[in-house]
Amino acid sequence: MKAIWSVIAGFLAATCAMAPAQAQSVTLSSERWFYGGGIGVGFGDVTYLQVQPLIGYQVNDRLSVGGSLIYRYADDSRYSPSVKTSDYGASLFTRYTVVGPFFLQAEYEYLNYEVLFSDRSTDRKNANSFFAGGGVSQPLNAHVSLFATVLYNLTYSSYDEPGPYSSPWVFRIGVSAGF
DSSP, rough: HHHHHHHHHHHHHHHHHHHHGGGOOOOOOOOEEEEEEEEEEESSSEEEEEEEEEEEOOSSSEHHHHHHHEEEEEETTTTTSSSEEEEEEEEHHHHHHHEEEEEEEEEEEEEEEEOOOTTOOOEEEEEEEEEOOOOOOOOSSSSSEEEEEEEETTTTSOSSSOOSSSEEEEEEEEEEEOO
């Protein structure tokens, strides 16, 4: 775990060090706030809904920081009666634009998730995850952008079984809009 904190701290320190010097006198300009998020849905034997609104602040032309709330709902009708679970949490992220539309991202996520056991009982667990990766953001107009992100969960193997993710890789597509 100590090594993971070192990786995250090193990435954040390097990201801040790459920011231009004028970022030190930043005022909270209303034009620099952005919001958006993602919605995931799935239908079939397992009905799935995820809502993840986000809000962020563009510190300068290359660096932005923000956070999001997370809610996931699943209704698994493969069982009789069906089993319903809910997960909720929050995350904090930082993004650094490398070149053009491409960015690096580091993220911390807290998730309270519901585990389903073979006897159809459930239990709640907590997970702290650290993600690192990158993505691309493509403007659709002056105020709206589409983004795609690929992140690797650095804490994937440290969860108590079963964990909240079935893979260390997390793929996201979403929309963000400026105020």
